[in-house]
Amino acid sequence: MGIAIEQGLFDQEFARDGIAVTSLRASASRDVRESHFDHRQPDSFRQGGSxxxxxxxxxxxxxxxxxxxxxxxxQAIIARLESGITEPRHLRNRRIGIARRVNDKIDFFAAMSLRGAHAALRLGGVDPGDVEFVDLPVQETYMGDSEESNSGQLWSGGHRARRQQVEPFALVRGTVDAIYVSGAAGLWMREFLGARDVVELGSHPDPEIRGSNQQPATLTVSAQLMADRPDLVERYVAQIAKAALWSQSNRAYAVQSFANEVGTSYEWADAAYGPRSHMLLVPSVQEPLVRGLVSHKNFLLEHGFIQQDFDVEQWICRDPLERGGWK
Structure with missing residues (x-):
């Protein structure tokens, strides 16, 4: 979606209808921007973590x-060089820090961190009961006050930089022995701290190990808009697919777009997302991706991040992709 916004594809597509497509961050209202998490805004789309x-x-x-x-x-569990923790089995009887946003409705990064930790323990043959998970409370909310922008990015640089602040402090102070990190920011943090990977999860061959908030990412739409104007939804999806297909022949642009989106440099984005990231942006509802989403939903339910189960198949609407030929 970010590349489509940068290239003005939505503006070009919907201008003739007199429809303005704006970012949630274009609103001065924090309640509007919070729709990125609770999808409260009518006639809205959301693309991002699941x-x-x-x-x-x-x-x-x-x-x-x-x-x-x-x-x-x-994605990795990292530890200080002097800790003696060099592989997942060494996490037994150690402390893993998990930041907890005490003022947010849904704590997506705590879920990511916990799932990453459980994946590492599974690889090391360590029972989660043999590890101390240390909650690190964070008062600041994910959606802070921010200047208005229609770039599609919801966070300013300062707010983004503070997102994973408490965990590395705890690691340096020695109140925890290991933490979860991810993406370009995670790579940078590992190098800044002079830490080591206990285990790198993002390149593991098993999708159950790699699965997380972003793997897979979701594209959702308000059900009422889907019911009232399926033609608009199809056209919107077509612009995302158009930008994704264009990216397959324009890797440097795509990587720079990733960097812009997460507030980092080209170098870190290139290292974090790998050589094929620009080839994987066309949305689909293929079975392996659906299985990955079901797995993450089940993890969230098991660990109390959601309270009620549901059938993912009943959530899916395949019509926009199928009518556009973007299977």
């Missing part, structure tokens, strides 16, 4: 899942 839309649907927010993408990224 934890908030799963939570929203579980509380009966009326949305439709219309596409999935899976771009692997660097």
């Amino acid at each position: 934890t908030p839309p799963i939570w929203s649907y579980a509380i009966h927010r009326d949305t439709r899942l219309i596409g999935l993408t899976w771009v692997d990224e660097y």
Whole structure:
């Protein structure tokens, strides 16, 4: 979606209808921007990590899942060099820090961190009961006050930089022995701290190990818009697919777009998302991606991030992709 916004594809497509497509961050209202997490805004689309839309649907927010993408990224459990923790089995009887946003409805990064930790323990043959998970409370909310922008990015640089602040402080102070990191920011943090990978999860061959908030990412739409104007939804999806197909021949642009989106440099984005990331942006509802989403939903349910189960198949609407030929 970010590349489509940058290239003005939505503006070009809908201008003739007198329809303005704007970013949530274009609103000065924090309540409007919070729709990125709870999908409260009517006639809205959302593309991003799967934890908030799963939570929203579980509380009966009326949305439709219309596409999935899976771009692997660097994910790891890291520890200080002097800790002696060099592989997952060494996590037994150690402390893993998990930041907890005490003022947010859905704590997507805590879910990511916990799932990453459980994946590492599984690889090391360590029972989660043999590890101390240390909650690290964070008062600041994900959606802070921010200047208005129609770039499609919801967070300013400062707010983004503070997103994973408490965990590395705890690691340096020695109040925890290991933490989860991900993406370009995670790579940078590992190098800044002089830490080591206990295990790198993002390149593991098993999708159950790699699965997380972003793997797969979701594209959702308000159910009422899908019901009232399926033609608009199809045209919107077509612009995302158009940008994704263009990216396949323009890797440098795509990587720079990733960098812009997560607030980092080209170098870190290139290293974090791998050589094929630009080839994986066309949304689909293919079975492997759906299985990945079901797995993440089940993890969220098992660990209390959502309170009610649901059938993912009932959430999916395949019509926009199928009518556009973007299977």
